[in-house]
Amino acid sequence: MTRPGWGILATGGIAHAFTRDLVAEGFTVAAVGSRRLEAARDFAAAHGIPAAHGSYEQLVADPSVDIVYVATPHSHHAEHALLAIAAGKHVLVEKAFTLTQRQAQQVADAAAAAGVVVMEAMWTRFLPHMTRIRELVHGGALGEVRTVLADHTQSLPLDPAHRLQNPALGGGALLDLGIYPVSFAVDVLGLPTQVTARAALTATGVDRQTAMVLEYDDGRQAVLQTALDTAGPNRAAVIGTAGYLEIERTFYAPTTTTLFDPHGEVVERFAPEVRQRGMQFQALELEARVAGAAPTTLPLDESVAIMGVLDEVRRQIGVRYAADLEA
Template identity: 60%
Template structure:
């Protein structure tokens, strides 16, 4: 790294890039530069977010000597090409979810990171949030008993513009990759790799999935029931059920939130309330910086190998529902 603390380069200038930048700065990280496909967009973003340097191309951003980590915040189909561009320039990468468009691309990114001795991490920010850390402690200490099921829902009412990102097949649109990634990743986090994948979906007029329901089966006998939709707002809660107790996560389960641990007789035995600064995206930044400081490896909360495998699960779901991208 060029300085005692790594310099961040923001690759992309959309809403998620702005949210990440705010949390990075709030948490004391160094945001060195921003890059966009146009100088005008980069200059506007830099001015709005107090970033000293802007670049009118992604190539220039990853060539910046003060950038050590590239945060990839472009539309889904560009995640793999942009991550590979940054890795080829010797930069570590934090890649927005979904990590890539499919498992093949994810493996390419993982291979490039390994070949370059660099760190690649999926920006599934939920994994490092304090309430999820506490949930994992509760599961590990046996409070829930044997895990039986996960139920998770992510539904939003998005723009109906057929050319917009969410409905556009060429941009990887649809509920599954943008919204459904959260419950799928959550089920992986709690129950691990599924042994069976079933899915049912309803398409939009543009050919992406409007609403998808997913059932994951596990060798243990546990099951996960997951739903996602893009034209109706849900409560976006989740529940983890065990033989001795359950955890009820309030809306929005994948963002900082509260939960209750309820025993088999219906008694609340623990209540958790999230109290954090910012949106909570700084925790994933801390995770990748720890990995870099340690000289690489995989993060225990979200190993890169698991991000690749999760893309494989999403591939299987797409096969089940007949969702293909241009």
């Protein structure tokens, strides 16, 4: 069976990283599209891609493209996902899925109406150590799970025009980095019943650092932090009545995880070998779903619900995007 053709929409940093993994792992990368033909041609030459398009419209219309990978800033995810869906293509949308939950629901509704598969590129979910963590958590190895601790903190460009600082491009720590601990907490504990957040903002009005507590009716908690101008441990822990898991730096990428008993004795340590950066696992799941498999790791309604958590965090910390005003 021939594999589906991937179309890369945008030529920025993560588009390069993801495409490198696809090519190295033998996926079919059929085309790339950029706002500038020159950029598309350079990208195609760098990765050995047969077709280069000077607009996103041309990319999604290319008959050799079955799956579009959207790698634009957060502000443009919904628009570009909808563009691909309207062309009848399946879509992998970079995290955070959209700017708002309303946009996320709009994309999910359009995908359902068009009968195409859409998935958020929360690549961490699909990594082998996360699969083992879910097995241990759901298999009862930790007893009753009570707490998740996680941070995603990096020292990133402070240029006010950079997408991370710019509210018009969906800037701030939360959507770029904070999405990882939030998505991890939801993976382990499910959706919270209550969210509390505090933040310090940048001069440009996006969150520089944000602390979050997700709470559950039965008393479980996730304590999460994110920041874009200070690099921290980037570790995570899952704590239960019969033991705890420590996920070493950097928890959201391939790394070592240890299961301890309540006395701190090692029960199991695992560090699955991962080729490349590890972005191929999400692509494998999307291809399986395109071939008819049911979602196993990140159903679209969970991505939509997570955007609701991020909306509530932003409401509490006072970070507003233009999309918040959309009807």
